[in-house]
Amino acid sequence: MTEACPIREGAGAHPDALALTFAGQGWTYAALDEAVGRWVAALRARGVGKGECVGVLSTNHAALVHLFFALGRVGAVLAPFNARLTPSELGPMVEDVAPRLLLALSPFVSLLPGAEPLESFADTVARASPDCPPLESGAARVILFTSGTTGRPKGAVLTEGNFRASARGSRANLGAHPAPRWLGTLPLFHVGGLAMLTRTAYDGGCLVLRERFDADDTNRALDTEGITHASFVATTLERILDARQDAPVPASFQCALIGGGPVPAPLLARARAAGIVSLQTYGLTESCSQAATERPDEADGLTAGRALPGLEVRVVGPSGEPLAPGEEGELEVRGPTVMAGYWNRPEATREVLREEGWLRTRDLGRLDARGRLTVLARRTDLILRGGENVYPAEVEKVLADHPSVREAAVVGVPHARWGEVPVAFVVPRDGAPLAADVLEAWCQERLARFKLPTRLLPLDALPRNAMGKVERGALRQRALAPGLTPTP
Template sequence: MRDEWNAPWGSIPELVRWAAVRYADTEAVVDCGGRVRVTYAGLGARVERAAAACLAQGVRPGDRVGIWAPNSLDWITAALGAVSAGAVLVPLNTRFKGAEAADVLRRSGARLLFVTGTFLGTSYVASLRRAAGEGDAAGPLPGLPALRAAVVLSEDAPRSFLTWKDFLASGEGVAAEVVRSVRVPGTAASDIVFTSGTTGRPKGALITHAQSLRAYDTWAELAGLRRGDRYLIVNPFFHTFGYKAGVLACLTRGATMIPQPVFGAETALANVAAERVTVLPGPPTLFESLLDHPARRDHDLSSLRLVVTGAAVVPLSLVERLRADLGVETVLTAYGLSEASGFVTMCRRGDPPEVVAATSGRAIPGVEVRVVSPDGTGLPPGSPGEVLVRGFNVMRGYYEDPAATAEVLAPDGWLRTGDVGVLDAAGNLRITDRLKDMYIVGGFNAYPAEIERLLAAHPDVAEVAVVGVPDPRLGETGKAYVVRRPGSSLTADDLIAWSRREMANFKVPRWVEFVPDLPRNATGKVVKGDLREASGP
């Protein structure tokens, strides 16, 4: 693939309409354990109906639309319908608690929200209502003044919310010609992915339609995704890896999407066997779980041909086992971050196992990668430094946050990733550390500053510092070093139980150690290197 990029579609709605014609009779989505099967022509019709309903609800180009729900056909339909109406999608992490979701909705100024009913035993609607108040005539949630409508992706909805059925019915008076007349240029924003930085304050990376499409057309090309592939999407849709490397990539190639709302090894094994799955991306922990599951040999996994992983250290033994034990033809690793459309480097088909395991591959076409010293000087191969990225994939900036944007995005286009890495002589990148102290829990990014801010709200916590520690199952988990307030008898179990009520599960520290004080340098900053050296369960 050359650095230039040409495609028959310049926006996501154009891609949806193109795929509905080109792959009309091809199975697009298999949902609900195989009970629901939709062709690409059928998906196109569903998306057009959802777009009409968005217009009927007053959504206009540039409006933000939130979606807080697990992987499903309805998620795909709602999201693509919103962007087809010209909206900017704001995906919310399904592990969020109500207050966390409300904060993102408030800061993005979301006008419309799609929300699941009950998921994993939790009512997301009730959680939001506790965080943002009860509905009234002005809107469904008084604490979110910009929100004009909220749609529950189920058959039941409380007062001031719409059911999915009622929402779709509201668009019946909007003609197809009106929907198709909405002009969405490639330069328009397609989504805002909220992530956290060193300050712990969520920041929304603004990405355009053209950036998303070029990045994941490239991903599909480099991975070798093709028409007829059956793609089990376990990666959550709220994450770029699930939505864009999943849904958008499949649309470009006519692959079949099989969304799985929650990762469970046995369910994944059954899905691979029953649906003859050929493509399965995911974090290394997913594949370790599949390979080590006692029922693995009871399932026919011979259809698998492509695995893409990353987000953590990939053991060479894992690559070898995927090839030897499962017969997977192609195993690739990649690296990306939300601020760069989620995609920066990737291994190539044919790379030896040592390169796949030890690196995240080379820069994708149209993208440059540098490693620099603290003063910005370029470093030679083999020398660790901060990873910088420049190219078509770099975000337009953080949503309504020019100061934060200026901190990471230079006038000449170079993006500071905050990651420490090493380039080899062939240009393969190996991530070795994180300037931002981020650690990865089973594929989910955990940001210590954000977790520290939440823990500091506990009345018995005087000071706290969080670091990532190795975990044999999840890759890394959080450990909190806590200074109690005078007279407090707070225990580790108490704080962990409190944390489970206040934050997403992957953010909850698995270990708590009480200390008389935190190590600090001469300027008063906590020396986390000392804590990491002392860490361990």
């Protein structure tokens, strides 16, 4: 099965409609089609052909958008590297993909030996290539490296069909919009950023791209640039509301997708009062972003919603047997958004892609009778206290629901009697002192005794890796420091 390039289609159907804005510039579909054609000519002049890889180190930039769609027309594969990584972290990834060409935004060229400046790569091309062959649904489009919290990072291969299916599922879930304007603050080296880019193009909308997230800039865009959709995490949503002092957003704004884990109930209430309908989601790189998302007409903030239309999510037991609603087990996802596999890692691919197309996520959760998903923990984060399962996400949500807490993270540490016990790290709101006794009483009212943290430790901020995920290993080491050993 083949698909037409969405930019060429847009140039024919609505050439004067805006497709992309960045740094004060705007590209209509006709102008973007012309720009992509110049990049096609530049890539072919350098000998980049079908199935070959181009590695890129860059923050969000219009040139990265041009390159992405040009590689689709050439039949080549984009490998975007995380711009927050060090040269020693980047080296193994470059070695894995063996790129035909390396490009980097000018400030990052020195971090990637052999890289050429991204912004000026197509500047010398005088004429755009008119070639725009059909895109094969099964063709690899992107290699996205997982965060690599254990072992060497793996490159998930996402296809044109994966992105198309993700866009269709999201559209079916959110409802069609005649001209969506997505605010692009998520990085394009992340599956969430690329999902927004492709979703907007397939829907004939406009990506309002930003180099990075900034709360004041985001609020200006919401108030003045006709934004209809956005994607945030809980911390950025709170920063937006704080910066605008909870002032309502324009009625043209439809909804925000919220990833990265459970959102505190008070924050969701604040967002709704300001007109920001916030839909919790569950997704992963290997499922091309969203796997489950709340429906706009039934969102209550209690779950991550049902499987995206066109996908299936199930919970299985230790032997892979499907479990009934309410039972806890490992989450699996099936459908056209599931990756083709890991780049040059056949064994790792076989470990996660089960028979009949099910993707093993290694996350733990449960489904309710309506098929709505509650994510409990990564299997590696599960805490076994005296034979009882303690799910960090459950304890973290209780802590984060307290008005004095900005965010929290819970880890398990060894204990002579119980095997493991939970320790909580808490970031107080507005730098206030940690009221441990108040939080202990709050937790005691809402959690079973075996789930209660044995310590509540204050932090100015949670440590995060280059992908923005909490570094639980660092927190475990801190919890084991002398003087912090948990008591029975």
